[in-house]
Amino acid sequence: DAKTxxxxxxxxxxxRAANLPCNHSTISGNEYVYWYxxxxxxxxxxxxxxxxxxxxxxxxxxxxxxxxKSSTLILPHATLRDTAVYYCIVxxxxxxxxxxxxxxxxxSLAVNP
Amino acid sequence: NAGVTQTPKFQVLKTGQSxxxxxxxxxxxxxxxxxxxxxxxxxxxxxxxxxxGITDQGEVPNGYNVSRSTTEDFPLRLLSAAPSQTSxxxxxxxxxxxxxxxxxxGSGTQxxxx
Numbered sequence: 632d633a634k635t636x637x638x639x640x641x642x643x644x645x646x647r648a649a650n651l652p653c654n655h656s657t658i659s660g661n662e663y664v665y666w667y668x669x670x671x672x673x674x675x676x677x678x679x680x681x682x683x684x685x686x687x688x689x690x691x692x693x694x695x696x697x698x699x700k701s702s703t704l705i706l707p708h709a710t711l712r713d714t715a716v717y718y719c720i721v722x723x724x725x726x727x728x729x730x731x732x733x734x735x736x737x738x739s740l741a742v743n744p
Numbered sequence: 745n746a747g748v749t750q751t752p753k754f755q756v757l758k759t760g761q762s763x764x765x766x767x768x769x770x771x772x773x774x775x776x777x778x779x780x781x782x783x784x785x786x787x788x789x790x791x792x793x794x795x796x797g798i799t800d801q802g803e804v805p806n807g808y809n810v811s812r813s814t815t816e817d818f819p820l821r822l823l824s825a826a827p828s829q830t831s832x833x834x835x836x837x838x839x840x841x842x843x844x845x846x847x848x849x850g851s852g853t854q855x856x857x858x
Contacts, residue, residue: 667847674748674834674849675787718786722845732847734779734786 649706653719668715750850767835774840776818
């Protein structure tokens with residue numbers, strides 16, 4: 632079962648910030664939160680990931696709450712090319728130190744002109 | 745630098761036929777994996793490998809076989825295709841070890857089983 636919950640769809644005006652929420656209330660202490668996006672049936676593209684600290688890179692910012700039960704992906708100035716399905720994913724590390732990503736259904740973000 | 749290359753992009757099979765989906769990466773990644781993506785469902789892990797000669801099952805391994813004879817290649821075999829295997833298949837790779845475990849995905853193979 633997916634361990635994350637996201638709204639199925641969101642809209643954002645071009646040039647404005649897009650804030651995509653994700654709930655991961657059952658996350659464990661050693662599980663990372665990853666964000667990927669998928670543009671029109673292409674292969675998913677990595678955006679950002681974090682454990683408990685906020686993270687920022689050239690694509691986005693990731694805000695993780697102190698209790699780690701939820702996070703928000705921020706696209707600071709959304710463009711039409713950011714229209715995609717955004718996946719919030721928990722990385723599970725099992726006893727054998729093998730890493731698996733558990734994917735949910737994602738949020739379909741539409742950036743409107 | 746090609747990244748992760750999948751072939752073919754499209755394939756139509758009849759029930760019972762066999763085929764191999766090819767995946768190759770040129771980034772010297774130790775970790776490789778196969779996912780399937782179906783409408784209304786998230787990506788589901790089929791099989792994965794943490795290095796040459798090592799493979800393990802994911803969430804939905806039934807009906808699929810894999811092997812990892814080299815670091816670069818990780819083929820997915822359907823021994824007897826079934827309509828339930830109609831899906832889009834993605835191969836992904838990443839480095840092993842460290843915090844930076846981002847996955848690099850191929851462009852996908854759209855498979856239809858009639």
